[in-house]
Amino acid sequence: MKKAIILLGCPESPSQTPLAIYATQKLTGIGYQVAVASTPSAKKLLEVSDPQEYYVQNKTDIESCLDGLEEGDYDFLLGFVAKDAAVSYFVTFYHILNTQSLALVFHRDQEKLEHFENAVRESTQADITSARAYHNPTPLRVRLDRALDKLIDPEPNKQDKKDNVDEPEKNPKLDEQEDS
Template identity: 35%
Template sequence: MTETINGEKTALILLGCPQVPVQTSMALYLIHGLKQRGIRPVVAGTAAARKLMEVADPDRYYLGEMTDIDAAIDEITGKARDFDLCFVFIHNDSGVAYAGTMAYISRARLYALLFGEHAEELAGEIEFPCEVIAAKAVHNPMPLKRRLDEVMQWAVLKR
């Protein structure tokens, strides 16, 4: 059961450790794009990732619901909640593991956003069904933004 509220699609955005600078700006950019398309974003992340998002958007112009990453996974595993779309930000092996978990437990259309110095190598580790969006982006978000824009042109039309 995906969570659609008043006909509005929902998207889960998973944020791991915010070690790579582009994650926060790209997450806010993604939230903006989803909201423009009438999709309600829910951010699930580590405590540090959530704090960075709150500081970047203090008036919560873009941010809506936020939750702990493990709590979100527990809700999906327990069938209490699911989403139409899921975007997992990945810059290390644990990010790949989170995306793999989502591929297994959720019915959401899954997007793996790989970034950082080793984005292409990490993309090679993905052996589960998802849309891979990879760019070597560490400090400059533009390579990942361009790849995301390509996908977002049609992402919301499927499902």
């Protein structure tokens, strides 16, 4: 079975915990055994949100996980990136694991969002998906779904692309500023 690891940093954004559970469920559904490496506070929120461990069975402290991490331990890395420390963790895990990786970048402030995107882009070859988000997880969930669809089928049907040539890539409602 393929193995994926999800990185969670400081859980300041209310969107992070439900999206982490959602991402775990999605990755499990496409055949991954999922581990979540997080800060202690993010781990506590997961434990409260999923007390029966229905979605997240394998939780570990991000620091202790990093201590024993080796290339080949995981087939996919998904990092939640909403702070400078999260960028650092993602870049570190990316370079150790040397595996297919996705940075899910989010913040309520556009400048910080761009800063985090650029920091990941400059330090890795990882895929990046991002959205302005804080309270509302929907913009990130939609982008995560699109990114995971590409993971499942990296070469979608070319006919589908031809049929959608005139359709814009972005959904204006997803790109609007959310109320915080």
